[in-house]
Amino acid sequence: MTKYIYGIDIGGTTVKMGLFDEKGDMLEKWEIVTRKENNGENILPDIVKSIKEKNTEKSIETDDILGIGMGVPGPITEDGRVLKCANLGWGIFSVADEMSKLTGVEKVKVGNDANVAALGEQWRGGGRGFDNIVMVTLGTGVGGGIIMDGKILTGENGAAGEIGHITVNPKETLTCGCGCKGCLEQYSSATGVIRMAKERLEASDKPSELRKFSADEIGGKEVFDAYKAGDELAAEAVNEFAIYLGMGLGNVASVVDTQAFVIGGGLSKNGPVVIDIVKEQYRKNVMFALKNTEFRLAELGNDAGMYGAVRMVLQ
Template identity: 40%
Template sequence: MQKKLVGVDIGGTTVKFALINVDGSVEKKWHIKTDTSQHGERMPYQIVKSMTENTDMYGDEVIGIGVGVPGQISADGKSVVRAVNLGWHNVPLKVVIESEFNKPVVLVNDANAAALGEMWQGAAKGKSNLIFVILGTGVGGGIIVDGKVLNGVHSSGGEIGHIPVNTTEQRVCGCGNVNCLETFSSATGVIKTTKKLLDEAGVDRGHFDTKDVFRWLAQGDSIAEQAISLTVKYLGQAIAGIMNTVDAEGVVVGGGLSEAGDPLLEPLRKSIDKYIFPQIKNRYFVRKAALGNDAGILGDVYPLLKVIGAKSADSLSVSY
């Protein structure tokens, strides 16, 4: 009888679940709609109900539950301090779930979970020092050093998207600061940069998205080339700064923007090389994330391996 873990990935639209064997293979998936009404107060109990309905038949085979949350986790690992998109503030999620199932529960920030998932089963499998960057509507990330997530005193470690950019342009970030990295190097940032360059050139191309920008890039369009050049310049500077600080084995890039593949990753490599410490240059990797939507849910359960003493984790030390 192979032991199993339950991964729960809470998003703004859906809550995804997976029944995962301790070797990392996914046995079953399902999902429910995210209910953010009344500040999401019913959601913990809806999660418990869905797990009960879908895992009850496995009984003692299920030995732990990992939950990924789009927000900050308290220092003691018991509560969600804040998850804006869910309407949560100081929600004792670990306590609620553990009291129902009497099994170990871990809470993990969603970006950190994706980083752990890519390290365990994805693009950085076999590595233990990693910078994971998520390029979506914003810029998220996770930093792993010696197999442990760099979480920080205030649960804000790995907030790569809020590294400041040195520029005369003024872009206000959702966090309230000005010129955070995500205002330039996210998908939103790429669109904003491209629109600015088009306006300066007196060109109107109507509505477009990042796929259009990369399509124009492939066609040799000078405005697209300038937009992507600026995007990877700032991203490369930020990543090189982290690399020079933690000396990771490599960089994994995920999120919707990463689907552009080499047209994004190749200039990004060159940008990082321009700013990286000479001792590290040519001795690290830059790879596209491999797990897609499964990264987070696998990373949700990864810390449980050490908690429960699974044989596949005998040599691992994990902090979340």
């Protein structure tokens, strides 16, 4: 008889849900709205309702479910406790215990969403073939996840892999969202590279492809498209993005000596050029033993978290 696994990735807007077979192959995926009102009290019940509806649709009994894996946007301990999840309104409680109680499924595995996505990429995505990777997500911020020997490195407080908050510029005066100054994500996120491009547009009269856009129309894609077209001003912003990211990843490599960095998130959609410029700067910032670390683009996109959630159940 076929056994099933649910892979769930909880985001601030939607919950991505997937039904997988016992081999880890995705059979179906869908989304539900993340209802965050009243401190997110509806989120888990909504997920459980959706699971039960799918069970009914597919004639799946509770005993047919091997487990449920979940990625959550916040620090998660090894035993599945949320320490705080501001984006969802959650305080401290055991997501794993609550989901097990609500569904009747004994095996529930929960991890930080970035870490879980990293596990998915290591298993079925850009990190295939490596036991040790660091996933770097370049989006609104800079996220990360560390996989060692094929398993998530969680850390004491569930915060291992928060590479976006490595200090790379102690002279910075602007404050990061975390409350510190000079964090990697202030420069190497989509938000960061857009800010740096706009600052240069305002401070200089240099001609630029970016001047044909209004300030609100300039996104990471526009900056990188201009860079690829040889735009001098865009190149200044992109080079600064790469310098800081290379420095940050060099620091990470010195600690974990990973086999590969897997680059994902919105900025990774600009393609191999991202890998090329970051790798060049990385190699300027590491000792000789670390210079040949592989760089790969992520492959799973928004499905990475669901695959990683399933992988936790199968381990």
